Amino acid sequence: MSDMKRLANLMKELEDQLTVCMKCGMCQSVCPLFEQTGREADVARGKLALLDGLGREMFDDPKGVSERLSRCLLCGSCAANCPSGVNVLEIFMKARAILAGYMGLSPVKRAVLRGMLSHPGFFDRVTEWGSKFQDVFTKPVNDMVGTSCARYMSPLIGDRHFRPLAKTPFHKILPEKNTEPGASGIKAAFFVGCLLDKLFPNVAEAAVKVLDHHGVGVFMPSGQACCGIPAVSSGDAKTFEKLVRHNLERFGDGSYDYLITACATCTATIKEVWPMLIRDADIRDHVKALADKTLDINQFLVRNFKISPAMPGPGHDAAVVTYHDPCHLKKSLGVSAEPRALIQANPAYELKEMAEADWCCGLGGSFNLQYYETSARIGRKKRDNIRAIDPAVVATGCPACMIQISDMLSRAGDRIAVKHPVEIYAESLYLS
Ligand code: SF4
Ligand code: SF4
Structure with a gap:
């Protein structure tokens, strides 16, 4: 067209x-x-x-x-x-x-979206290179939250506390996987997403571990691209369509029961934004079929397996954890009970609700880059609600929220770990 x-x-x-x-x-x-x-x-x-x-x-x-x-x-x-x-x-x-x-598009957006994001292999190489040299310009600042800050004054980073690029991205830890269904009889495709791949490979590892544990056959093709949300948010329909086409090729004709992700934003994008904005007749049906199969990993696990609440054994103190509802999970997809169920399945944790758990964390993707002070003001409200619970851990089902909450906690000097519910659930499977 x-x-x-x-x-x-x-x-x-x-x-x-x-x-x-x-x-x-x-x-x-x-x-x-x-x-x-x-x-x-x-x-x-x-x-x-x-x-x-x-x-x-x-x-x-x-x-x-x-x-x-x-x-x-x-x-x-x-x-x-x-x-x-x-x-x-x-x-x-x-x-x-x-x-x-x-x-x-502005020159910066053109360079980032068309020059980098739309070429997944090149994007991988740039970020791998970045992870090798980031220590020259940045330094760790809060070991509990896992954040770094700029070593020298930087107009790009400002006074943000950010999660650094992982030393080894997930696509290097596990480039691809294709296993037959085990005891569950279910086969699921796993869409990793940029943030899990490059910042939180531990969450992707936990997700695969959990799927293996439940006997789910996993199809994880190599060379996956971004889901396209940064392009759509910038109005770049061309890059968005290119990324969707790339992912459709990688994920093939859908000879699996579900397509799952552990990123709320990727899930909402594939499930809702792809069919909403892709009109081309040659891929429309493929997009719709994939969207229908797409599920958030918390929802997938609770829907298909018996996930029961667990109590700490006698003499075991449970660590307090509170949960933040990502907008893309609760408001877009109606998923809020499932991540809590995964957390409650781990007897090492006690879930305590914060006030306004579903109030936005304030990140908003490029909004945070363009309007950081406003984004941080919204984020500080989230931080105050977390702090009021005095938890050891705050959990959330979206890596983008993990970035914003980490920044807010770290800048306030809080020593609170930030985790994904699937990490907490994975820990429970390997408790002695
Ligand atoms: S809440 Fe009312 S004003 Fe706001 S978008 Fe809906 S109809 Fe319009
Ligand atoms: S920031 Fe306000 S206008 Fe924008 S999507 Fe959220 S509620 Fe709607």
């Missing part, structure tokens, strides 16, 4: 979808950005009003429209609470694609 035709179609769809908003303003009370800024322009209703005249606004002030649209975490809190069922995320993604199609 030509770019012009694609844009015209998107514009038409957008116009139709915008009429659903009845301007009630109920999205205000749930928007983490609005809570911080109080600006109508930052909440869904304000952005939808802007998009109502997108064609005209785009000619008058394209930069202003782009700036207002980029001020959004794409957390989906507004959509999850909208009485009219406005599909806010779909509208925002389409609008970003229209704007990027009209204005073009």
